Amino acid sequence: MSALVTGASGGLGREVALALARGGHDVAVHYRGDAAGAEETAAGVREAGRRAATLHADLDVPLGEPDVLETRCADLLERCAERLGEPAVVVLNAFPQHQVAWEELDAAAWDAYHRAGLRPSAVLLHRSAARMAEGGVVVVVGSIEGLRAMPGHAPYAVxxxxxxxxxGAAAHELGRRGVRVVGVSPGLVERAGLAQAWPEGVTRYRAAAALGRPVRPEEVAATVAFLASPVASGITGTTVTVDAGWSAGPGW
Ligand SMILES: NC(=O)c1ccc[n+]([C@@H]2O[C@H](COP(=O)([O-])OP(=O)(O)OC[C@H]3O[C@@H](n4cnc5c(N)ncnc54)[C@H](OP(=O)(O)O)[C@@H]3O)[C@@H](O)[C@H]2O)c1
Structure with missing residues (x-):
């Protein structure tokens, strides 16, 4: 059975690809800028005993060219099917990580942000689910910022x-066909150098999270692998928070 993970040249996407490989999936590693990183992820998938393919696609397409985005998403899925078989699992992990300050948020900035993030996620969800057989699963990577926005992060949080x-909306559209749509909502994810790069953010997160720490990428990835597996066959239309207990706090 094959899986496609978007934005899997590093970071959380790589951990998700590896977790799915350990769970028995051949994995298509989508990437945009970092071909070497994608090859590294693919090598890890092969080390886990599964087949891997790296697939390039830039999903940030000018708003005036909707057909180009449709074609690019269709082409990505087609290449995955040709290399590894029709994906039974698609993980929508790719997302812009830059932030736009409130003062900079004019119409062009809103357009640019959603053009690169929300729009390709929605189109790829639609396209991939349409091809899926019964038992297919789309996993959407959300964020705790979808619950409460950080100052200076409005377009990302929205x-x-x-x-x-x-x-939830897609789960209702697709459930009768036996296709599930689930989400994971990570908290601050641990990575090398995070505490040095953003000491005050990590300190605040440690203070606010029930477990007193950021969440580990492998903890988020394991949740994705669980939600994508038949063990989770009764779960659809909901987003599971994996945040070391940050959202359980009072917030004030
Ligand atoms: N890190 C955290 O603390 C955290 C917390 C909550 C949620 N998340 C979510 O977890 C996911 C992975 O984040 P990460 O921290 O691992 O970040 P990351 O390493 O920057 O991964 C993001 C990936 O998405 C790709 N991407 C972004 N926009 C794209 C587009 N329009 N077309 C094609 N590829 C695109 C990037 O490609 P390029 O390399 O070419 O830019 C990159 O490979 C994201 O959905 C993020 O919002 C992360």
Whole structure:
């Protein structure tokens, strides 16, 4: 059985690809800028005993060219099917990570952000689910910022909240065909150098999270693998928060 993970040249996407490989999936590693990183992820998938393919696609397409985005998503899925078989699992992980300050948020900035994030996620969800046989699963990577926005992160938080809603809406559209749509909502994810790069953010997160720490990428990835597996066959239309207990706090 094959899986496609978007934005899997590093970070959380790589951990998800590896977790799915360990769970018995051949994995198509989608990437945009980092071909070497994608090859590294693919090598890890092969080490886990599964087949891997790296697939390039830039899903940030000018708003005036909707057909180009449709074609690019269709082409990505087609290449995955040709290399590894029709994906039974698609993980929508790719998302812009830059933030736009409130003062900079004019119409062009809103357009640019959603063009790169929410729009391709929605189109790829639609396209991939349409091809899926019964038992197919789409996993959407949201964020705790879809629950509560950080100052200075408005477009990111708004897009992630929309993705959480898309999970429920799409689940209702697709459930009768036996296709599930689920989400994971990670908290601050641990990575090398995070505490040095953003000491005050990590300190605040440690203070706010029930477990007193950020979440580990493998913890998020394991949740994705669980939700994508038949063990989770009764779960659809909902987003599971994996945040070391940050959202359980009072927030004040
Ligand atoms: N890190 C955290 O603390 C955290 C917390 C909550 C949720 N998340 C979510 O987890 C996911 C992975 O994040 P990460 O931290 O691992 O970040 P990351 O390493 O920057 O991964 C993001 C990936 O998405 C790709 N991408 C973004 N926009 C794209 C587009 N329009 N077309 C094609 N590829 C695109 C990037 O490609 P390029 O390399 O070419 O830019 C990159 O491979 C994201 O959905 C993020 O919102 C992360």
């Amino acid at each position: 897009a992630k909240a929309a993705l959480h809603h898309l999970v």
